[in-house]
Every structure is written in C-alpha cells, then in structure tokens.
Amino acid sequence: MSRDASLDALARARGLRFGSALGRCGFGDPAARALVARECGLVVHENELKWRAVRPRPDRFDFAAADTMLDWAEAQGLAVRGHTLLWHTPRWLPDWLHEPAHAPRSLAAAEALLAEHIGTVCRRYGRRIASWDVVNESVDPDTGAMRDNVFTPHLGNLGQVELAFRLAHEHAPHAQLVYNDTMGWGRGSARHRAGVLAMLEALVQRGTPVHALGLQSHLGTDAEGRWLRRSGEHEREWRWFLEAVTALGLELLITELDVDDRHLPADEATRDAAVADIAREYLDVTLSFRALRCVMAWGLGDAQSWMQSWWPRDDGLPKRSCPYDGTGRAKPLRAAIAAALSAAPSRFDAADALA
Ligand code: XIL
Secondary structure (H helix, E strand, O other), X not given: OOOOOOHHHHHHHOOXXXXXXXXXXXXXXXXXXXXXHHHOOEEEEOOOOOHHHHXXXXXXXXOHHHHHXXXXXXXXXXXXXXXXXXXXXXXXXXXXXXXXXXXXXXXXXXXXXHHHHHHHXXXXXXXXXXXXXXXXXXXXXXXXXXXXXXXXXXXXXXXXXXXXXXXXXXXXXXXXXXXXEOOOOOHHHHHHHHHHHHHHHHHXXXXXXXXXXXXXXXXXXXXXXXXXXXXXXXXXXXXXXXXXXXXXXXXXXXXXXXXXXXXXXXXXXHHHXXXXXXHHHHHHHHHXXXXXXEEEXXXXXXXXXXXHOOOOOOOOOOOOOOOEOOXXXXXXXXXXXXXXXXXXXXXXXXXXXXX
C-alpha cells in the first residue's frame, strides 16, 4: 500500500471501510469537501437527516440540504449512511412535537406519526442509503434505564424502538439497521453498557430486525487529562460487552470517532500526540473484533468540528479533535487511525471467502 493511500484504501485492504460525517460547514468549504472525497468511502450527514432538519413543521418535510449532500456524495462515488430515523432524547426531537396540538395523544396517533416519518424518509432514499442509524441514544448514560419522550406514554420505550426498526425494515428492506449510542470503555459507562445490552437482548428476543450496534466513540480524558490505555479492567469489560453484543448476532460500527481534548495541555504537539494515543489505544482493542465493519470519523477537519462549540476549552484555544487541522494538514490522529486500520485483523478470512 503506497504511503499516500487514503484511509478508506487502508481500511478496504483489511475488509473494512472508512468514512466521515459531513456537516453544513464542511460541505460549504470546497477544500474540506475535497478532503472527504479523497479519504473516505462512506459519508453520513451530520445533522441534515435528523427530525429537526427534515421535519421543520408537522405538515412539512424538507429534504433540500440532505439531497444536495447526497447527490454530491454519489457523484464522488461515496456510499452514504443515514443518521437518524428516531433520536430518542426529547431535546433532539423537533419542538413542535412537544406542542399540545401536535404531541401524539393516543397509541394510534403515535404509531401513525412514526410510520409517516420513517416511511417517508426511507422511501425517498431507497437503496441510495444502505445503512441507517435507525434509533439513536435510547439509554440514559447515568442510569442505564431507557429514556422517556413524547412517544413513551403510548408506545413505551422499548416499544417505540422496536416499532422504529420494524418500520425501517418495511420501508428499507435492503438496509443494514443500526442502533447507535455513546457508551464507551470507561468505568463510568458500566451502567450505560448494561442498559444498552439489556435493550438489544430484548429486541433480538422479540425478533426485531436490528442488525448492528453503532459505537459513537467520542473519546477523551478525565478532568485531570488522563486517558484509558489497553490492559486492565476496562479493556476486559469492553471486550466482554462487545462479545456479548456480537453473540447476539449483531455487527459493530464505529460511527462518530473524535477526541475531546479539553483537558489536555495547550501545547499543540503534546496535545496532538495525546489525542492520537487516546484513539490508538481504543481502536486497537475495538478493531480486534472482526464483527466491526467500518470506522467513521465525526468530521475530518478541526475547523468544522462540533467540538469547537460543545465543551470549549477553559483557555479558549481551538480544539484539535479531528484527523486534520484547520488548514487541512494531517495530524498524528490521522496517522494513528491509519496505523490502527493497517494493524487490524483482516476481515477476508476463510468464512468470508466461502460466503
Ligand atoms: C451533533 C452535531 O455534530 C451538532 O452539530 C449538533 O448540534 C448536535 O448533534 N451523537 C450523535 C450526533 O449521534 O448526531 C451528534 O451530532 C453528536 C453526538
């Protein structure tokens, strides 16, 4: 593999894929867009397919922004993942859904609303989207319990997730259907992992068409700037969790990789090295699971990253969470991802060859 092989080429050599989220800022910047086309085999809309974007009013769908990006991605030969058909967290559902006039008031109304939304979005894109984050973040990270939202009184929490998957399967029968969440490998995520696993077990037991777990993989440090390294209890716990998930017959995806550097030193070289190290430790463990099929970054360039506005640094310096800096130069994080992809066990094993 040549030294300037793209991350997707490195991934493909192991039977994996590499991609990135693309948001309005990145899409609006020709250099950032070109970088995505160069490095990726897959893209996902950062916000443009969420309810809040697609469904500005109860009686109106707006696909303009999503369509523009999708047309561009296809013209570049990129595959597109869909994100997301139901973001369970109340704050991310559209405001109108909480207005008394529009909140569902019966089981039939709740079912009709979900069916209309998921049916309309899935049918519009058909085979153009081969993998959907059907449901996002149903489990409360602090308690491990499922979250409540406007659909809960009528459909329940597990019930709405199950319905969302059934509808996605009905309207996009070709697609890989993914449950996506933030649980990580830190000790603080133990309840979250247990809650997600319990929910997936219940879904599988009910015969729900769920095919994979999306590991968002927003990595970082604790408040003292320390991060997790391979070995030790958390690695064992993480392996145990991923084994339990794959034992259910589910595949894995890394869907939103980036590194929150807010507690790391200001010095750029030190910070970049730490960011790369944080990702490498995590990727080596996680990529050792052959059921893991792709790695997606949540943005390729620091300038466009959501990390700039979410959780800013105390010293006000720009964050350096992505594989490329604000001027489009590759950083140590890019090298860490490349090395982790190259070191991953090949997915082209004998079983795959026979399949
Ligand atoms: C984030 C976007 O990056 C922001 O621009 C937006 O303001 C909020 O959502 N988990 C997810 C993503 O599943 O959809 C989130 O994206 C980041 C956390």
